[in-house]
Amino acid sequence: MRHMIFGESHGPAIGVVLEGVPAGLELDLERVQWELDRRRPGKDPTATARKEADRVEVLSGLFAGKTTGAPLAMVIYNSDQHSKDYESIRYIPRPGHGDYAGFIKSRGAQDYRGGGHFSGRLTAPLTAAGAVAKQVLARKGVWVGAHISSIYGICDAPLGELEEMKNVVNKPFPVLSDAKGEEMRQAILEAKEQQDSVGGAIECAVYGLPAGLGAPDFGCNVEGIFAQYLFAVPAVKGVDFGAGAAFSLMRGSEANDPFAVEDGRVVTTTNHAGGVNGGITNGMPVVFEATIRPTPSISLPQQSVDLRTGEETEIEIHGRHDPCIVPRAVPVIEAAAALAACAVLGI
Numbered sequence: 422m423r424h425m426i427f428g429e430s431h432g433p434a435i436g437v438v439l440e441g442v443p444a445g446l447e448l449d450l451e452r453v454q455w456e457l458d459r460r461r462p463g464k465d466p467t468a469t470a471r472k473e474a475d476r477v478e479v480l481s482g483l484f485a486g487k488t489t490g491a492p493l494a495m496v497i498y499n500s501d502q503h504s505k506d507y508e509s510i511r512y513i514p515r516p517g518h519g520d521y522a523g524f525i526k527s528r529g530a531q532d533y534r535g536g537g538h539f540s541g542r543l544t545a546p547l548t549a550a551g552a553v554a555k556q557v558l559a560r561k562g563v564w565v566g567a568h569i570s571s572i573y574g575i576c577d578a579p580l581g582e583l584e585e586m587k588n589v590v591n592k593p594f595p596v597l598s599d600a601k602g603e604e605m606r607q608a609i610l611e612a613k614e615q616q617d618s619v620g621g622a623i624e625c626a627v628y629g630l631p632a633g634l635g636a637p638d639f640g641c642n643v644e645g646i647f648a649q650y651l652f653a654v655p656a657v658k659g660v661d662f663g664a665g666a667a668f669s670l671m672r673g674s675e676a677n678d679p680f681a682v683e684d685g686r687v688v689t690t691t692n693h694a695g696g697v698n699g700g701i702t703n704g705m706p707v708v709f710e711a712t713i714r715p716t717p718s719i720s721l722p723q724q725s726v727d728l729r730t731g732e733e734t735e736i737e738i739h740g741r742h743d744p745c746i747v748p749r750a751v752p753v754i755e756a757a758a759a760l761a762a763c764a765v766l767g768i
């Protein structure tokens with residue numbers, strides 16, 4: 422399946438066209454909407470105050486409740502744009518955001534309002550596409566789920582078993598340890614109070630992929646395929662598989678995953694490799710962690726440049742922003758992983 426996301430945060434609508442969706446899938450649109458509701462802005466003081474209903478409408482590729490195999494187009498209308506928030510900073514790029522890079526790439530012609538096509542808002546259609554991918558995967562016995570693994574150094578309990586993870590994704594603040602979740606929320610609110618922001622990480626697992634998918638080579642490597650989908654999520658600045666960066670602190674005797682036989686099937690007793698060896702799935706869950714940067718738009722004064730005069734200047738950003746992107750990005754990371762898993766399966 423290939424997808425193309427369109428729209429701008431302050432334009433009339435955002436959406437996605439999904440090509441190659443298998444025909445005959447009874448699409449559960451309520452489930453697609455449920456995924457969008459998990460990501461929707463304006464629900465909690467730890468998130469942006471922009472209020473959007475994020476109701477998804479299917480424009481094509483669905484007939485009598487089933488996918489037709491033709492491009493599946495989904496649209497979400499924008500309604501709560503405050504474009505004047507961006508007028509005074511039109512030519513003063515926000516440090517950390519896509520403003521400057523986008524200005525150069527589009528020669529100043531980009532829709533600067535609300536980050537335009539660079540906005541995290543464009544992850545709503547990605548979430549919808551991922552929700553379709555999850556339903557395609559379900560027919561193959563594959564399930565994707567994630568939790569907040571850390572926010573500003575406060576860590577959740579390690580990834581749970583499949584049943585526990587199925588419970589976590591239903592939570593409004595998706596953590597395994599609710600006590601740690603409360604500490605994380607306080608850290609977000611404290612940063613917000615100080616006109617600042619915090620980042621963190623999301624750990625995600627894909628359960629049910631069979632062993633033997635992928636290849637060691639460029640373009641077919643399972644870790645490479647996942648990374649490509651994940652880095653297309655704005656604010657993702659790192660992706661680690663299995664023990665990831667912690668491998669640098671281990672010895673081989675600690676890092677290797679011993680093989681065992683369970684119900685006649687070869688498994689590993691640990692999963693430090695994150696379900697991938699040699700770029701190929703080994704039958705264990707594919708597990709990765711995505712690092713999310715602190716939200717770029719903060720209201721503390723920062724140094725920038727006025728692109729009209731070429732002079733250094735101070736920028737003050739006022740408006741509605743997520744003091745932490747991580748909680749709302751959990752369904753987005755799952756969506757990117759679901760699309761990646763389809764690619765790995767050749768769907």
Ligand SMILES: Cc1cc2nc3c(=O)[nH]c(=O)nc-3n(C[C@H](O)[C@H](O)[C@H](O)COP(=O)(O)O)c2cc1C
Pocket residue numbers: 469517518519536539540541542544654655656657714716717718741742743746749750753
């Ligand atoms: C769900 C989500 C919400 C986001 N909310 C904001 C926000 O409120 N303010 C902001 O400046 N950036 C926000 N971002 C991040 C920016 O869109 C992102 O940092 C920017 O496009 C630059 O991309 P990069 O961080 O990948 O380099 C959000 C991202 C996501 C995924």
Ligand SMILES: C=C(O[C@@H]1CC(C(=O)O)=C[C@@H](OP(=O)(O)O)[C@H]1O)C(=O)O
Pocket residue numbers: 430461462469470471473502503506535536539540541542543545718740741742743
């Ligand atoms: C609207 C969403 O988040 C937005 C993501 C975003 C950014 O720069 O990424 C900036 C803000 O946009 P605005 O200034 O228009 O309120 C966030 O509210 C959303 O995620 O649906």
